[in-house]
Amino acid sequence: DIQMTQSPASLSASLEEIVTITCQASQDIGNWLSWYQQKPGKSPQLLIYGATSLADGVPSRFSGSRSGTQYSLKISRLQVEDIGIYYCLQAYSAPYTFGAGTKLELK
Amino acid sequence: QVQLKESGPGLVQPSETLSLTCTVSGFSLTSYGVNWVRQPPGKGLEWMGTIWNDGSTDYNSALKSRLSISRDTSKSQVFLKMNSLQTEDTAIYLCARDTIAAPMDAWGQGASVTVSS
Numbered sequence: 001d002i003q004m005t006q007s008p009a010s011l012s013a014s015l016e017e018i019v020t021i022t023c024q025a026s027q028d029i030g031n032w033l034s035w036y037q038q039k040p041g042k043s044p045q046l047l048i049y050g051a052t053s054l055a056d057g058v059p060s061r062f063s064g065s066r067s068g069t070q071y072s073l074k075i076s077r078l079q080v081e082d083i084g085i086y087y088c089l090q091a092y093s094a095p096y097t098f099g100a101g102t103k104l105e106l107k
Numbered sequence: 108q109v110q111l112k113e114s115g116p117g118l119v120q121p122s123e124t125l126s127l128t129c130t131v132s133g134f135s136l137t138s139y140g141v142n143w144v145r146q147p148p149g150k151g152l153e154w155m156g157t158i159w160n161d162g163s164t165d166y167n168s169a170l171k172s173r174l175s176i177s178r179d180t181s182k183s184q185v186f187l188k189m190n191s192l193q194t195e196d197t198a199i200y201l202c203a204r205d206t207i208a209a210p211m212d213a214w215g216q217g218a219s220v221t222v223s224s
Contacts, residue, residue, distance in 0.1 A: 001168070034209070034210050034211065036152075036211070038152075043201055043214040043215065043216060043217055044152065044201075044203075044211070044214055045214070046209060046210075046211060046212045046213075049208060049209040049210065049212070050208060050209070053208075053209075055209065055212065087151065087152055089152075089154075089210060089211070091210040094157070094165035094166075095154060095165070095166075095167045095168055095169075096142075096154040096157075096210070097154065098151060098152045098153070098154065099151075100151050101151045101152075
């Protein structure tokens with residue numbers, strides 16, 4: 001199975017700050033990487049697919065990038081509504097695997 | 108408007124079988140796949156399996172011996188059945204639409220399942 005190592009596990013940042021979360025795949029998954037945001041008590045929402053494509057309705061301050069088997073989610077200017085837990089997902093091959101999650105809090 | 112909604116029993120006895128239904132609207136099951144994902148209390152997301160638009164399935168190898176996913180396209184429903192439930196199967200169970208380009212682009216609200224006697 002493909003392992004997704006996500007870091008950091010938790011992150012505290014200030015409003016308007018730049019935030020970066022990374023996922024390292026255990027093998028080549030191409031661009032089959034998605035990012036999700038989950039707010040407390042809610043279902044996850046798709047933010048980024050294909051490693052770099054912004055999902056419909058997602059603010060442009062979110063962006064995704066890839067360098068080899070390392071993938072990053074960047075929030076350019078942190079807003080209050082961005083607080084939550086972020087997960088990466090590899091959909092290159094079954095079994096799909098999620099990262100362990102990054103809990104993003106306001107400082 | 109794309110919608111998915113999970114339904115099923117909130118409480119299941121240990122060793123019994125869990126049956127959940129995901130009822131979808133706004134898209135066809137013959138055009139999109141549907142995933143099942145679960146989330147134990149306070150923990151992360153675990154992919155359970157997918158039924159693809161052609162009716163074929165993929166399962167998490169850790170659950171494969173206990174899990175079955177099927178569908179009724181005429182009713183726009185996807186079914187999950189998992190047997191031999193244990194307390195560690197207590198979780199929120201979610202269904203999510205799948206497209207090749209954008210996996211899990213729409214999610215249901217989730218169904219809470221507690222395994223307890």
